[in-house]
Amino acid sequence: DTEVTQTPKHLVMGMTNKKSLKCEQHMGHRAMYWYKQKAKKPPELMFVYSYEKLSINESVPSRFSPECPNSSLLNLHLHALQPEDSALYLCASSQTPGTAGGELFFGEGSRLTVL
Amino acid sequence: AQSVTQPDIHITVSEGASLELRCNYSYGATPYLFWYVQSPGQGLQLLLKYFSGDTLVQGIKGFEAEFKRSQSSFNLRKPSVHWSDAAEYFCAVGGFGNEKLTFGTGTRLTIIP
Numbered sequence: 001d002t003e004v005t006q007t008p009k010h011l012v013m014g015m016t017n018k019k020s021l022k023c024e025q026h027m028g029h030r031a032m033y034w035y036k037q038k039a040k041k042p043p044e045l046m047f048v049y050s051y052e053k054l055s056i057n058e059s060v061p062s063r064f065s066p067e068c069p070n071s072s073l074l075n076l077h078l079h080a081l082q083p084e085d086s087a088l089y090l091c092a093s094s095q096t097p098g099t100a101g102g103e104l105f106f107g108e109g110s111r112l113t114v115l
Numbered sequence: 116a117q118s119v120t121q122p123d124i125h126i127t128v129s130e131g132a133s134l135e136l137r138c139n140y141s142y143g144a145t146p147y148l149f150w151y152v153q154s155p156g157q158g159l160q161l162l163l164k165y166f167s168g169d170t171l172v173q174g175i176k177g178f179e180a181e182f183k184r185s186q187s188s189f190n191l192r193k194p195s196v197h198w199s200d201a202a203e204y205f206c207a208v209g210g211f212g213n214e215k216l217t218f219g220t221g222t223r224l225t226i227i228p
Contacts, residue, residue, distance in 0.1 A: 048215075055214060097214055
């Protein structure tokens, strides 16, 4: 199994809603990542979890709250978002933390629209 | 600081023609370099990577890339493109002990019959 599975694929939410994005991998990878990608732009790193601990937060606003319940799961909790937060949110994993770990395996993303 | 420049925003190539996508990087130590491809509405897939050794690396789908340290470049090539190669291509740079992968702005490839 070489997949990273993201749910939901599409999400529409109001600015007062609370929702969560979920990511799952069963490759035994020990690093997991959240990236944000706006239309026609490259992915931008948001968070990195290494061995289930948050190792990088790229100064992301607190309305985005990551969680790593175990080595296979990664959540992104969303609250009080703004319309400019509308984007494709990509989850990725790698065998070991750091780019020396080699390939990042990406999910297909969750497309978020904030009204 | 690490950065990647992909000077070509959009390239159009005829099916069967050769392809070269340009990538220049800036990195303060030995770089690890990657090329990813993204089809519309999809995640990213790794085409190839360079860590060390032979500067010409082979990837999936018939792609190859050459690392040139003197030019800070890692250009992607394919001798004959197929219609299915139409996608967005991202070059990325990282390094040893560095958890952050920095992507270039991408090159959109269009294939014409």
